[in-house]
Each structure stands twice: as C-alpha cells, then as structure tokens.
Amino acid sequence: STTIRLLSSSQVITSVVSVVKELVENALDANATNVEIKLENFGFDKIEVRDNGDGIKASDTPVMGIKHYTSKINTHEDLENLETYGFRGEALGSICSVAEVHITTKTAVDDLSTQYILDASGHILSQKPSHLGQGTTVSVLKLFKNLPVRKQYYSTTKKCKEELRRIQDLMMAYGIIKPNLRIVFVHNKAVIWQKSKVSDHKMAFMSVLGTAIMSSMVPFQHQCENPEMFISGYLPKPEADSTLTSLSTSERSFLFINRRPVQYKEITKMIRLFYNRSQNKDSSRSYPVFFMNIVLPASCLDVNVTPDKTQVMIQNKESVMLAVEDILKSVYPYSEN
Ligand code: ADP
Ligand code: MG
Structure with a gap:
C-alpha cells in the first residue's frame, strides 16, 4: 500500500544527499563521463541530475520506476560479482514515493529523447518527445512533500548548507575515483564545485584537493x-x-x-x-x-x-x-x- 511504500522508501531516501548519491550512481552505472547536478532551494524545490550515459532502453522505461526493478543483475551469481553501484532497484521507486519524478532519456538507437512523468508508485503517468541528447536527465521535484517532519529538519539555513557540503564531499569522492568523469554541481544557478576530465587518479586527486x-x-x-x-x-x-x-x-x-x-x-x-x-x-x-x-x-x-x-x-x-x-x-x- 501507499503507506508501506512510503515507510520503506524513507529509509533509502533520507536526505537531499541520498537522492543525489543514487542518481549520480545510476549515471555512473550507465557509463556517463559527464554528470551535471543542479539544485534549487537546496534541493527541496528541484534536484536535477543530467548524464551523457547509455540512456534507458524503451523496453525498460515502463518498469524503471517500479520498486525492485533493476536492469543490472539477473541471477544470484551477478550479485556475487557485482560491478555496478546499483543492484537493488530501489532508488527510483523510493524517490517516486517521496517526490515528483520526471525522467528524460535517449539511447544511441533512439531518434529522439522521451520525457516521462512518473506517479508515486513509479508507473508512467504521461510521456512526450523531447529534445535532449543521448543520456538521462532525472528531475526530482518537491522532495519530502509528504514527509513534513523530515522537511522541517532542514528548515534552518545551517542544516541546508551542511547538506550542500556533504553533496560536494561525495562528488569529490566520485571525482577522485573516476578520473575521466566531468562533474558540475550547481545550486540556484551558481556553480558550487566542478571538476573536469583528467587522465589518472593522481591528476584527479590534484584537481579535487588542489x-x-x-x-x-x-x-x-x-x-x-x-x-x-x-x-x-x-x-x-x-x-x-x-x-x-x-x-x-x-x-x-x-x-x-x-x-x-x-x-x-x-x-x-x-x-x-x-x-x-x-x-x-x-x-x-x-x-x-x-x-x-x-x-x-x-x-x-x-x-x-x-x-x-x-x-x-x-x-x-x-x-x-x-x-x-x-x-x-x-x-x-x-x-x-
Ligand atoms: P538500480 O540502480 O539498483 O538498478 P534504480 O532504482 O536506481 O535501481 O534504477 C532502476 C533502473 O533504471 C536501473 O536498473 C536502470 O536500468 C535504469 N536507470 C536509472 N537511472 C538511469 C540512468 N541515469 N541511466 C541509465 N539507466 C538508468
Ligand atoms: Mg541505482
């Protein structure tokens, strides 16, 4: 039921940083080399993560937001040889139950990108063609609209700024471990932090820490x-x-x-x-x-x-x-x- 879905979702998606983490990991699992994270009002109005990765196959789109759907593992053996960040198929479904989710995606074989609007259970409410290039853009609107206490926790500017710091720290981590990844992190149209593509871990470490x-x-x-x-x-x-x-x-x-x-x-x-x-x-x-x-x-x-x-x-x-x-x-x- 809706309540059970909300309860289990709110364990995976506990904060703005947890949304960003899940979306960025999905981008990396899709082999993205460019990830742009844009927040509005500390993420509570909008969190948008855009990647230039593989995109989502048309045949996967009806199930992408359904809890426990994952394209990353098929067998128990896959689970033991895990090479992707994601494997539980929990993130998108969980985000859908605590926010409004729009996904625009295009694979190498699609002619056009498609924008999907999902409902609280992760089903497609509507879809229309759009103009983005290859990759996936996930927009998360009105986070925690149905969890007022959790939203209230972030009511002070201090808490919100700490959250931005945490996101930046996490992006630095992905930036170091993935040298050829370009990352841009924007809040209210201002670039908070960015890193360009570099050749190895040493260069990545330098570009992150100076x-x-x-x-x-x-x-x-x-x-x-x-x-x-x-x-x-x-x-x-x-x-x-x-x-x-x-x-x-x-x-x-x-x-x-x-x-x-x-x-x-x-x-x-x-x-x-x-x-x-x-x-x-x-x-x-x-x-x-x-x-x-x-x-x-x-x-x-x-x-x-x-x-x-x-x-x-x-x-x-x-x-x-x-x-x-x-x-x-x-x-x-x-x-x-
Ligand atoms: P998981 O990552 O554990 O598979 P998610 O709920 O995070 O589960 O995502 C569900 C599915 O949606 C993924 O398995 C993948 O097929 C697809 N997907 C989500 N985000 C992206 C993305 N940025 N690029 C390509 N596919 C994606
Ligand atoms: Mg995932």
Missing part, C-alpha cells in the same frame, strides 16, 4: 598475496606540513572499496593512528587527508548492509587489515623510542 597538497603526499601500491587484491592511493608524507594534511574532520579521508566510497572505521582508525604517531599527535584529534582504493574480488564484499550502501562487510577482513598495516608501516616507519 596542487599545493601534492608535494606533501606520497603514493603507495600494494599487491596482496591474493593476486586479485590490490591497494593503492596517497598518504601524507611523515614529514608533511600538517597544516595542509591534517583536518579536524574526516571529510577529506577518501576510502574506496571496489571504487565505492565507503565508511570503514577499522581502516580509517588505523590510518589515523599511524599518521598521528608519525606527527607525534594525539590520534583522537586530527584526520589525515588521504586516498585509498582497495580492490578485492567482488565476491569478498557485501555492500548490502545498510540502505545507503556506505557500510560494507569484507570476507577475510584480516588479510585486508594486514595489508593496510604493511602499507602504513612502510610509509610511517616507527621504532619504540
């Missing part, structure tokens, strides 16, 4: 015993200028597992410990700027732990922790005394 910081960072690469496991990235040099590389929050700690931005406390804690020890600092205070990308066989990772997929479980976690420790020991040599 060139000044690069001389304070050291690259690392670690091939684990398991040939399918590889860890790489950038850590602050032990002698780095800590005014550049230490922050009071974790917003520039970029950790990825299989290209997915994740929260993994045990790893970030260990990085902080080694870094702060090298700086002779209390590890509870500062967070180092870093970029770490852990690549594992998809079958070793369970991302289906929380609705937003930022918490993950790793199989053979110990071997990953040991590898991270090896990296940290070589970057931050340490002797008692």
Whole structure:
C-alpha cells in the first residue's frame, strides 16, 4: 500500500544527499563521463541530475520506476560479482514515493529523447518527445512533500548548507575515483564545485584537493598475496606540513572499496593512528587527508548492509587489515623510542 511504500522508501531516501548519491550512481552505472547536478532551494524545490550515459532502453522505461526493478543483475551469481553501484532497484521507486519524478532519456538507437512523468508508485503517468541528447536527465521535484517532519529538519539555513557540503564531499569522492568523469554541481544557478576530465587518479586527486597538497603526499601500491587484491592511493608524507594534511574532520579521508566510497572505521582508525604517531599527535584529534582504493574480488564484499550502501562487510577482513598495516608501516616507519 501507499503507506508501506512510503515507510520503506524513507529509509533509502533520507536526505537531499541520498537522492543525489543514487542518481549520480545510476549515471555512473550507465557509463556517463559527464554528470551535471543542479539544485534549487537546496534541493527541496528541484534536484536535477543530467548524464551523457547509455540512456534507458524503451523496453525498460515502463518498469524503471517500479520498486525492485533493476536492469543490472539477473541471477544470484551477478550479485556475487557485482560491478555496478546499483543492484537493488530501489532508488527510483523510493524517490517516486517521496517526490515528483520526471525522467528524460535517449539511447544511441533512439531518434529522439522521451520525457516521462512518473506517479508515486513509479508507473508512467504521461510521456512526450523531447529534445535532449543521448543520456538521462532525472528531475526530482518537491522532495519530502509528504514527509513534513523530515522537511522541517532542514528548515534552518545551517542544516541546508551542511547538506550542500556533504553533496560536494561525495562528488569529490566520485571525482577522485573516476578520473575521466566531468562533474558540475550547481545550486540556484551558481556553480558550487566542478571538476573536469583528467587522465589518472593522481591528476584527479590534484584537481579535487588542489596542487599545493601534492608535494606533501606520497603514493603507495600494494599487491596482496591474493593476486586479485590490490591497494593503492596517497598518504601524507611523515614529514608533511600538517597544516595542509591534517583536518579536524574526516571529510577529506577518501576510502574506496571496489571504487565505492565507503565508511570503514577499522581502516580509517588505523590510518589515523599511524599518521598521528608519525606527527607525534594525539590520534583522537586530527584526520589525515588521504586516498585509498582497495580492490578485492567482488565476491569478498557485501555492500548490502545498510540502505545507503556506505557500510560494507569484507570476507577475510584480516588479510585486508594486514595489508593496510604493511602499507602504513612502510610509509610511517616507527621504532619504540
Ligand atoms: P538500480 O540502480 O539498483 O538498478 P534504480 O532504482 O536506481 O535501481 O534504477 C532502476 C533502473 O533504471 C536501473 O536498473 C536502470 O536500468 C535504469 N536507470 C536509472 N537511472 C538511469 C540512468 N541515469 N541511466 C541509465 N539507466 C538508468
Ligand atoms: Mg541505482
């Protein structure tokens, strides 16, 4: 029923940033190299995400907004070898139950793009031809129109600005992990943040964090015993200028597992410990700027732990922790005394 749909949707779509995250991940799953995010009134009037990806096949459009429809996995095996950000078919359907959704899409074989207006259950209300190029544009209007308490939570400018920050942080993460992605983030017609296409992770890291910081960072690469496991990235040099590389929050700690931005406390804690020890600092205070990308066989990772997929479980976690420790020991040599 409508109420049940609203209840389950409001666990996936908890905020403006969760809408943006889901829409941007859909764009990346569709191989987009250009993503434009435009918000009006902090996203509560409108969130629009435009991509130049594959588009949605005409045969998929009647079901794209239906809860649990996904074109990304067919079998249980696909789930174990997951290479896409999305796999549950929950995002579009959930957004439809808490907002008004318009989708314009065109694939390489379509002559024209089509604009679809969806209803609260994700069915097509109406459609008409439109003039956009290849790719998909999703517009989300009147977010949380039926969840007044949640909307009320964002009634202060401070909360709204924090939300814009969070979106920017998340876009920086995708910008680093996808060097050839161009991202533009606009609020009320003003560009808040953007990144152009670059050739590799180093250039991406520089374009996101600025060139000044690069001389304070050291690259690392670690091939684990398991040939399918590889860890790489950038850590602050032990002698780095800590005014550049230490922050009071974790917003520039970029950790990825299989290209997915994740929260993994045990790893970030260990990085902080080694870094702060090298700086002779209390590890509870500062967070180092870093970029770490852990690549594992998809079958070793369970991302289906929380609705937003930022918490993950790793199989053979110990071997990953040991590898991270090896990296940290070589970057931050340490002797008692
Ligand atoms: P999931 O990403 O888990 O498959 P979603 O609800 O996010 O589920 O999207 C449903 C389906 O709609 C996707 O499986 C995909 O087929 C299609 N889709 C959504 N957004 C896009 C996009 N930007 N480009 C291409 N296809 C899309
Ligand atoms: Mg998705």
